[in-house]
Amino acid sequence: MTTNEPITHHPSPSTQHPSPDTHAERYDPSVIEPKWRERWERDQLYRVDDNAPGEKWFSLTMYPYPSGVLHIGHWYAFAVPDVFARLQRMRGYNVLFPMGFDAFGLPAENAAIRHNIHPATWTFENIDTMRRQYAQMGAMIDWSREVITCTPEYYHWNQWLFLQMLKRGLAYRAKGAVWWCPKDQTVLANEQVLEGNICERCGTAVYKRDLEQWYFRITDYADELLRDAEELDWPERVKTMQRNWIGRSEGARLRFRLETGDELEVFTTRPDTVWGATFMVLAPEHPLVETITTADRWAEVEAYVEQARRQTEIERMSTDEERQRTGVFTGAYAINPVTDERIPVWIADYVLMGYGTGAIMAVPFGDQRDFEFARAFDLPIRVVVQPEGVPPFDAATMTEAYAGPGILVNSGPMTGKRVPEELPEIIAWLAETGRGEAEVNYRLRDWLISRQRYWGTPIPVVYCDDCGMVPLPEDHLPVELPLAAAFTPTGQSPLVTNAAFLNTTCPQCGGPARRETDTMDTFVDSSWYWFRYTSPHDDRAPFNPEAAAMWTPVDLYCGGIEHAILHLLYARFITKVLRDLGLIEQSEPFLRLRNQGMILAEEGTKMSKSRGTQVAPDELVAVHGADALRLHLMYLGPWEQGGPWNSRGITGMERFIRRAFGLVTETGAEPASRQAGEPASRQETEALARLRARTIERVTTDLDEFQFNTMVAALIEYVNELMRLRETAVIHTPAWREALETLVLLMAPSTPYVAEELWERLGMPYSVHHQAWPTYEPALARADEVEVVVQVNGKVRDRLMLSVDLAEDAAREQALSLPKIAEAVNGREPRKVIYVPGRLINIVV
């Protein structure tokens, strides 16, 4: 058997088939599973060929970090999507369902420090283990396409990408306040800092340091990232999280002149309220604080700045309780550009350096924070907006700011304008008169990609005393990560101490130069890895554009919700960059996203190694088999919801497999010995055909909707029903044989091993995984007669077998003639009759 046989439709079951070997035998996964695993491997059953027939389908599951061994969460994340990929393959798609390893990163370094083992050794040993475990799972992986990001053949192209981005100004080096993790001894991107300023990786409190670092200009794509997300078939909450993270707001940049001669720019979403700006506030870290503060205010200002900085380092915000507005007057004054009034300039920690310009015009009338600040420090409040139909505002008696719509008052030439409707005209006036201009602001910051760690992609630039920073020419790539390094984190990259790596020559002038020693954030690796699967061994480009055009974008991406912002935002960004580099045409990497829920420990808490509540898949496979474990994971509950592990339920799945196994092996040959027993009635064979059709329909639609739990229930019900019918004469009809073949085909995606075994035992040609997904007559799937409930005043009084499309009159008549109904109606005249064909009749008296 060769690798890429086209999907073959097996011959109609009523035609000839070899006499199957049906000797009864116990189901033993420990024999069946290794047998077929080896056979599939030998035959390269899952080898993917670009030129195979069928429309392409790219199913992707987030590749794992090679942390050691697969835990049950890996199975949940991968074995379940494997079922869907298999369905697609049986439907005739040419399916790519690849796997690789996100192999750079800190844990390898930490293991190196703890166990005195090289990160590479640790990583590759883990990969070997995990690869074996994925094979055990029965997953449909073509290992010839494996991508391992810590290999030079992969990270070469991180470096190449970096150079292209540098060329286009999308990568740059800049100094600024950046998050620093004192435990990991490296900087972090904003996205990697959790609420409360905690390191996403190790949970340590992080703080800001002023450092020069490398960035990717993701903000250039902010608008596009926001806009394109609308079209994606992604969970709404993931899109919302990205939207919030990007944080677009429309407004204007306004210029204020200070009496010191400095200019102060602010961003505001309410430029219409500038007539109400009665003071200004700078973030404590604002660079102007030092220059504008007057001598008499200096001591107080310095103390406040110091205290604000400390606060940042420890814990930023406690939000719920009454927030005390704090701040200090700098002694400086600005001129309101529209009123020409002198207004005081304060500093306060409620203004953040990281957003907008780090300074605001304070409009206490229209902004609650400014209002509270004005009340706290007795600063003037001026009414500038008056809604219609309410008594005029009085600044002296207002208890909170008014941010709603209305008509501008006390606003010079703009008085009488309606807001927010006429905001564009107001902004236009401000621009014409040189006071500012429209601006869109984002919460999103550029992506900080440099790390002071060893186990990552070296950044391919050098520093030359004469030429400065010089990017390496592409033919110098890859810059290989040297194996010899001191791993203990010092706050500098360990590469600094590796003289052989560090010292090089300048590609421009040939003089001595030093290599960049920082490495890239591992999220760079995962921002384009799926393209590499399409041509994993291309040594001239990150990927072959033709192969990428054929396979990408990814049709279905599965993974955990924890990547809602980080990985998924970066991946979307880099996809757009690759598009602009001309490598691909699409703007979005993942058309459809589905997030699996988390498997919890049996007690409903998070699985934990230290408390011993983790579940080891290997042991379960050894006892129950991979097929049973796959079913059990699907059956725990809705996949997108996750839930607590249940150690007992797996026996139910094992029982199901055993029943199906017995059913097929013991009765598979029955039609061949048709002579026995009396013939089945037409109704009986028809009922079997209906059962079969209805089951195909249920299994198929459930799989399409990712409702794996109910899909398994449909399979179980099918087998239970067949167990009952097994005692009837239909067992001798061709329909029985067809029903069994259908059972095996329907089981093939979920339980690939036992399905293959049973297919063989039915005497069918290898492999079941090359067969077409069963089809059915839609008319058969809907029963023609159905039990209809007869209610009187909404209470069920009797049941009735009726044709599904029976007319109301006839149904009503039949219902009323039932003795129980007549009794319940008790001679009263029906006031109303509700008839839902195929469902119920409700007689209201």
Place this chain on the structure above:
RNA sequence: GCGGACGUGGCGGAAAGGCAGACGCCGCGGUCUUAAAAACCGCUGAGGGGCAACCCUCGUGCGGGUUCGAAUCCCGCCGUCCGCACCA
């Protein structure tokens, strides 16, 4: 504080206006067996009635509403989880 999701037997869950609890686990009873295990068959929301087939009442977090009919739709609470949270 704002926004969203969820709340159903002993347990996991089905049902998304139409018989609540599919299916599985647990439990109980039975068949087979010297016995046990496995396998198979049956029962299994609560309360009540009947020799019995069955019948009645209650029941989807709590309180209201809409509807012939509500787990499902609407309003108000309570609880759990998630996201956002000084973003000018």
